[in-house]
Amino acid sequence: RRILWAAQDITQNRPALSRWHPDHAEDFAASLKNRD
Incomplete structure (x- = not known):
């Protein structure tokens, strides 16, 4: 999740x-909290 969040920092x-x-x-x- 943290890696995805960090990648979305850029986008x-x-x-x-x-x-x-x-x-x-x-x-x-x-x-x-809302993990799938």
Whole structure:
């Protein structure tokens, strides 16, 4: 999941390591809870 999120940083124009960025940390946490 973290690798996918990091790859999407590029395609979704987010800052690098956005999972720790205050604007994106909540979205990352939610994506971990919603694993398929």
